[in-house]
Every structure is written in structure tokens, then in C-alpha cells.
Amino acid sequence: MTSNRAGGAPTMRDVAALAQVSAMTVSRVLKDDPGVSAGTRERVLSAVGELGYRRNETARSLRLGGSRMIGLVVTNLANPFYSRLALGVQEVAAEEGMRVLLSNTAEQLERERELVEDLVSHRVEGMIVVPAASRQEHLARAMEALPMVLAARPPEGMDTDCVLVDDFHGAREATARLLDAGHRDIGFLGNPPTLYTGAERFRGFWAAHEEFGLQPAEHRVRRGLTDIATAEAMARDVLSGEPAPTALFCTNNRITQGAVRAVRRLGLQTALAGFDNFELADVLQLPLTIVSYDADEIGRQAARLLIDRIKHGSDTTRPSRRAVVPTTVLQYDGMPRPE
């Protein structure tokens, strides 16, 4: 490894000097331009090897006017749902030769604002956002600079492509399973109704009841839950009602886990239904009805919609599209084990 000028990484000029050609020729070799003689190419490549030269992608994208990067902003990377989504995005991006710049908002609107601005400043060619809230003015502003796709939650007050889960039908079907099984006193533990998923899943829960000519009992409904501990407390609360519910519907994986804790600690065998599959659900030995869906697929579809927009430049005439990822209801039965 020969050392070059003053400490920094070697540049094309360093390579050019060593190979005794011009920088332009080096550039041509590196992009596999056919118009270079075999001998020259050979010399250049060996100089590249000797210096440990790597093309500077920063300079390259400045010159070419495209970073080949897309931004991804999620609310909580610690939630497997979002890490799977991120993998789906990366998978499709990689197929297109794009890199993904991944950011985490921790559900904080202010942080989302900063991160989105930052991604625009880094000239990503587009971004996929799981919006932290229904305040989306900053997203609308960013959209004036680049294409955007929302994931998991829909646009509010703006017009964008988005990829959603079939929240309504998933909730309705899972609830219907409980009703089919004879449950009539079903508690509801929900995430905030201000979130799209919170609203839709509650609608599905309600709709299933209506189809059975029933109406959920207000006193068994708790909404606005955001963490496992609160979910557990609310589950205990609802379970202690009179008459005790025979089943609980939970709107996401954290709430389901809180409910599992409550049921276990109380020594009950209450049936649970909930959104989001989780590992070991099948060996918990509890009667579980899980609304499952492919989180990777949400990421893949979002990436496809985005890349499609990027390829078609600023053709703002094309209408926005909305993709819906289907849900599947899984049934895990409790109880069947010998002691």
C-alpha cells in the first residue's frame, strides 16, 4: 500500500498520476466504459489496487445530481414490526442499487421534523415515513422537494402514496372469530384513537359486533394505551368487571403482551385476540387469536411505490396510490398439554 499525498484518501488524480494517464481515463475505467484499451485499463486497475483507491461517492453524486439514497423514518426500531419493514425497504432498494438512510423518531414529532429536514438536506431522492402523528405539515413541506410514501399510517391533510395494513378487516375478522366461538362479553384494549390504526381497529371491532346484532359494552372499552405496563393494568381493570369478560381484543403487540401478563398473573384462561403476531405465541398455552400480516411486504411495497415516483421525476400529475397489505387470522389454542 503506497502512501499518497498528505494523509487524505487517494483521489482519481493520484491514480491517474501513478498510471500515467489522465483522471478522465481513470473515470472511464471505473465505469466500465468500453472505449479504453486493454493495456491502459490494466495499468489503471493496478494503480487502483496499489493505492487502495475507492471512488468518492460524495463527489460523484454531487456531479451526477443524484445520491442514490432513499430515507426511511420509523417511529420505533425496537419494535420488530419496524425492523422487518426496514428490511423490506432495504431489499427492494438494493435491487435498484439504492442505499437506505434509516432514522428513528422514538414517536417524537419534533424529532421527526428534524430528521425529515436532515434527510432532505442530504439530498435523498425520496423518503418513506411512518408518521408519528396526524400533524403532517412538515411532511407536506418536504414533499415539495422530493417524493414521499407513508407507511402504516395514512396521510392527513396532504396527498401522498401510502401503504397500509388492512386494519379494519383484520380487526373485524378476529372479533368475529371470538363471537363465533360464543363470546359475548369482550373487552377492548386499544392504542390511541387519534392514530389511524387505533381508529380503524376499533371500527372493525365494532362492525363485527353489529353484524351479530350486538353492541360492545362501553365499560369494557379502554383506549389510548401505549405501553405494556399500562396495558396490563387496564387488562386487570377490565377483567375485574361484572360480569367478567370472557375475551379481550388488543389492538397491537404491546397491548397483547400486557394482556397476556394480566391473564397469567390472575391465573385465568381468558381468550385473547390481538393484532401483530409475536414469537412463541404458539407455545404460550393460552387461547390466542392473532391478526398477522407481512411487515416486510409493507416495506417492499412502500419502496416500490417510492422508486416508481423517483423514476418518473416530478411528474406531479400522476394521482397518488394507496396499497393495502392483507391480514391473516391465526388461531393458537390454549390448554391441550398434559401436565
Add this chain to the structure above:
Amino acid sequence: MTSNRAGGAPTMRDVAALAQVSAMTVSRVLKDDPGVSAGTRERVLSAVGELGYRRNETARSLRLGGSRMIGLVVTNLANPFYSRLALGVQEVAAEEGMRVLLSNTAEQLERERELVEDLVSHRVEGMIVVPAASRQEHLARAMEALPMVLAARPPEGMDTDCVLVDDFHGAREATARLLDAGHRDIGFLGNPPTLYTGAERFRGFWAAHEEFGLQPAEHRVRRGLTDIATAEAMARDVLSGEPAPTALFCTNNRITQGAVRAVRRLGLQTALAGFDNFELADVLQLPLTIVSYDADEIGRQAARLLIDRIKHGSDTTRPSRRAVVPTTVLQYDGMPRPE
């Protein structure tokens, strides 16, 4: 929103023209340089607002010679361990005003090679890598261009800072707990011995036995497991041995989950000990001994080591450092004595 020249994002020149100053003045305002009159600053800022101008970080970093980005390469983002690690890295990076470029190798050495090269080409200022294998020549090459810190697995054939889990002591302590509780026939389900963690955790398992004057039975040892399904099959295999083991030691969360499945499906109450905590471990109603540690902290420490190197430039005289994150042994459900 006034439109600017030909479609592209507005540049400093556009802002300068609108504010009737030079580009230099715009640059000064944007960096809060004190030498600008209040009136001029005002005009510039309003022009920025009107055009929706954002500074081009690509051009900026080219000029300044520093991308303010660090690379992070993990083997499997779908494993919560690595997403937590990533969050730890991002946390510290954010404090230092750095962004994180996150890549996933899916445990494929070839992909690791490409991604590392790519990050170097993007001129990240340093990188944190969870190496996929003990083949690390490509990492050594990259280290000639920028500082590197390895996480979770140590350097092999090169000299780098790294952050490890206290694999040996964690495994020894958990095994000792089983032995203390009276278990004498303990099965071992391990990840590949070619991986550092696989080797260390096996050493710990062995050492605990030696301290009790015992030696693990070869026929109850299975190594080289990489997925849940295989782990479950091997667990069944070991559990069917004669005499049946009263406990199993598992070297990571996936293997533990396979063992949980096997134990449950066989209707046993075999005690399980394993590395990596997981959600709902406490309500599984199985006797579990879990070696837990703070994955975020690994990321934080790795980021600190890396940023420290970056700040000290190419001062290669400083010796490499090794940080070890401690483990805690958790006990769920008490442990029933063997008969």
C-alpha cells in the same frame, strides 16, 4: 413557494439572487457567522423561507472533507439484539451530530464485503461492524482508510477496538445456577463453535462443570445450530437421551426458543438456561435461567470508541481497546429440583 431555475432544488445562488446579496453572505447567515448585519440576515432568511431552501449537505461535506456519517453493519436486523444495538449507536451518534448509515448482511460474508466497500466509498468517517465470520481480510483493508470498531465478535488476524459481551462469565454463571440447583445431566445446544460467542459460551459451560468437579457428557452436546427449527429438533434429540437431561443450556435466543418449543410440545418441565432475554420469558411458566445484558449499551460503547478514534484522526499509535459489557443472570419461575 416561488419556483426557481429549471426544476432542481434551489441553491445558495438562488437565495442570494432573491435576497440581493452574494452567495457568500447566504453561507454566513446559515452558519450563524456574527459578521452579518441584522438587516441582511433578515432578508436572507426570508428568501430561504420563500424558496424552501435547504443547504446541500452533499456539497457541503465534499468541501469540508467530512461526511459526519458513520457506518453500521449488522448481521441480522430482524434480531432484536441488533436493532437495540443500532439504537444505542444512533443515540450516541446523534449526541455528536453524526448520522448512521445502517446495513444488513444477513450473515453473508460476500454481502459484508460489498457493504463495507460501499460505506468506505460513501466516505463515512468510521464504521462499526458485527463481523459475519472470522474471515476479516476485507475489514483489515477498510481499516487502512478509516477507523473501525467491531461489536459482539472480536477481531481475528487484525487489531481493532471492540466491544464484547461477557460471554464466558455469563455462560459459567448460568450453568452454575443449574448445577447449584442440583442438575447433573445438562444438555448443551450451541451456535457454531467457529463463532467467538459459540466458543466462549461453551467454555463457560465447561468451566462451571469443572468447578463442580464434573465433566459435561459428550452425547448431550450439540453445536453449530443456527435457526429455531434445527434447535428444536436437536433439543428433542438430546431430551430423548438416556438418562434424559434435567436441564438444557442454550447459547442464544433463537436456540432457547427452539428448546422452549421442544419442551412444550413434549409436555416436559425441563429447566432451560440460555443467553439473551426475550419478551414474555417471565410468563412462559417454564423454569428459565436467562443471561441478560444491555444490547443498547454495546452500541453506545462501540459508538463512543469509534467517535473517539475519529476525533483523534489517524493517530495510529494509540493502542486498541476492548470493552466488555457485563451480563446479569435472571431467574424466572423458580427452578424445580430434579427428582
Add this chain to the structure above:
DNA sequence: CTGTTAGCGCGTTCAA
């Protein structure tokens, strides 16, 4: 087949 010129958007240096 190869080299020269020019400029992507920005910030440092020096001069006014």
C-alpha cells in the same frame, strides 16, 4: 482511444 475544459454547490481565503 485519450485528454482538456468546465462546473455540480458549497466554504475558505483574501481583498475591498
Add this chain to the structure above:
DNA sequence: TTGAACGCGCTAACAG
């Protein structure tokens, strides 16, 4: 307090 010139590393467009 402000501006002009130059160059970071690279490549498109045009010579030769």
C-alpha cells in the same frame, strides 16, 4: 460588513 476567486473530487461534453 460584504464579495470574488478558487477548489473539494468527480464526470459530461467536446476536442484531438
